[in-house]
Amino acid sequence: MSLKNDFKTFINNLEPTNISDMETTVGEIAKKLNNYYYDLTGDTSSHIYIVGSVGRTTAIKGVSDLDILFDLPNSKYKQYDDYEGNGQSALLQEVKNVLKGRYPNTDMSGDGQVVVIKFSNYTVELVPGFKQSDDRFKYPDTNDGGKWKFTDPLPEIDESKTTADDTDGNFRYIANMLRSWKNKQGFKFGGLLIDTLTYNFLNNNVEYRNVGFDSYLDMTKELFKYLKDLNKDQSYWYALGSNQQVYNCDNGKFITKAKNAYKKIENLTEESSNINKELRKLFGSKFPKKATTEARASYSYNFSKSYSDTEQFIEDMFQVDIRYSLNIDCKVTQDGFTPKFLSYILRNNMYLQPKKSLEFFITDIDNQIKGKYDIYWKVKNEGQVAKNRNCIRGQIKKYNTVKLHESTDFKGEHYVECYIVQNGICIAMDRLDVPISNYKYIMG
Structure with a gap:
């Protein structure tokens, strides 16, 4: 099997398998909240948004967190903004209690900025928010006595999908590869930062925007070269689409990891006898294992x-x-x-x-x-x-x-x-x- 086909198989192996189940769950949550807050019966799609890596379509197989945002009526904002005490915490508790009616036996909590619902194979993090005229969302933060913050995920989703289309899928594939690398090497590397840096890489290396899998080894080398040369002390980057500040992860550990990765593959070619072995060390067992004659060679020599x-x-x-x-x-x-x-x-x-x-x-x-x-x-x-x-x-x-x-x-x-x-x-x-x-x- 050629390396071109190995990369193609690798990308196919990263395709998430639980998105349909997640979408069904989102529909059930929307139906419950729409009925309670808007008196809408059986509505599984209004006022709810799938955000995060699933919303940006950059999640991979094994994804265990589903981020969703529900747009509440403005009357609820006034009620809890005028609340005596921590109104943000009270709002989260109200939303949690509403959802308890749908999931009475499911582990659920409301704290920080989200309502957390723990299902058997993934966790839902629901942000209750208020959509603004500029399409941003105001949402509660219970920390330090309670306050309101803003988030802007919709243009990030739009830009991710547009860039995936404009790059023949390469934006999504590269973001998937970096997630697989992160999981194999075992370090914290936030999803929005991964997608933002993938976006920046393709904009800074336009020759790789529309390449095929036959160029993926060279592209992978340039990707890690790009990451290793970033400033480890940089506090944040501007997110794709929204220009929100997306913060550095774990003191820039991903940059050190990228240096190690680049060192391991910079001299590899498609003809290298250990090419698949080294790529599996980087990306994990989802990358195909090349058939070898190692056993016979070991016996002979x-x-x-x-x-x-x-x-x-x-x-x-x-x-x-x-x-x-x-x-x-x-x-x-x-x-x-x-x-x-x-x-x-x-x-x-x-x-x-x-x-x-x-x-x-x-x-x-x-x-x-x-x-x-x-x-x-x-x-x-x-x-x-x-x-x-x-x-x-x-x-x-x-x-x-x-x-x-x-x-x-x-x-x-x-x-x-x-x-x-x-x-x-x-x-x-x-x-x-x-x-x-x-x-x-x-x-x-």
């Missing part, structure tokens, strides 16, 4: 023994929609030596030696994660010795602990990944590669 491929992938076990940050590190100890952190070792280009004790642990987890969640860990050994000993590992296991103990025992490579899973969705993850010494020792 390395006389390797057979081994069991026990590796598991998080995207095959759960929906993956990385929305929060997670950071892990490792304390490296050995009798008679001062303990060191793996982050320090990596920063100083040092190497691990054998017979080390490794304590992996979560250093930081996003405080915006609310409610219960599970913690999974994965330990993966790579290299010929791991295959010879039939010990590549790679299983994903639920430990529900913030620490994981391992050791460096034999020759090869390894990495560790940690995942936060909530309601069947992987919402945060981090990965730590262990440096390889001249002796190439790894965990057993």
Whole structure:
């Protein structure tokens, strides 16, 4: 299969499968709110807007958040603007209680700026707002005693759809690829920022606006080159269509990740024997796995023994929609030596030696994660010795602990990944590669 077809298959694999179900849910919510606030019976479409990545048609398979906005009567604004106390909070509670009549057994809350409805495989975030004469929406913010804010999603939706049409779908495809990259690498990268930077990339590199899949490798290189050269300290960019300020994510971590991505693929060509393997490392298992003769080659030249491929992938076990940050590190100890952190070792280009004790642990987890969640860990050994000993590992296991103990025992490579899973969705993850010494020792 050519790389052109691999990219086409990759894009097809990212197509979301739950949009129809989401649209049905939106209709039910609209019907309930239209009946209560406008005395409209059975109306499933008036006054309601699908916004966010689903509204901009840039969501991918596994999308777990559905953002919608409902336009309330202006009389409700006056009522809660004159409210004694936090009128914004009271408004959210009213809308939540109305929807409780439709979903009495569903986990629901009203706080901050949204009413949150948690279904089994996605979460609805409903913003009750008031449409203005300029098509912006005024909406409640319950923080700091309550206030009103403005949002302008409609021109963002229009510009996304127009740009997708004008670029033969490339705007949508590239935004999809960046979401898949974000989920595979495990870092926070907001959807509106992704779409805005995709829009900017195509406007700054017009030669890629209407390319076909046969040019996608070159386009991907230029995309990561564009992202890596952005200013990590920039506070915000202006959103496509609306020119609203869309803020930097996680101190510009996406720029550091883009630098790493570009370094891995800048010298690859379609003829490179490892091209699919490297692209799968970037984008995940939705990118096709190229058939190889690795087993025969290993036997002929390395006389390797057979081994069991026990590796598991998080995207095959759960929906993956990385929305929060997670950071892990490792304390490296050995009798008679001062303990060191793996982050320090990596920063100083040092190497691990054998017979080390490794304590992996979560250093930081996003405080915006609310409610219960599970913690999974994965330990993966790579290299010929791991295959010879039939010990590549790679299983994903639920430990529900913030620490994981391992050791460096034999020759090869390894990495560790940690995942936060909530309601069947992987919402945060981090990965730590262990440096390889001249002796190439790894965990057993």
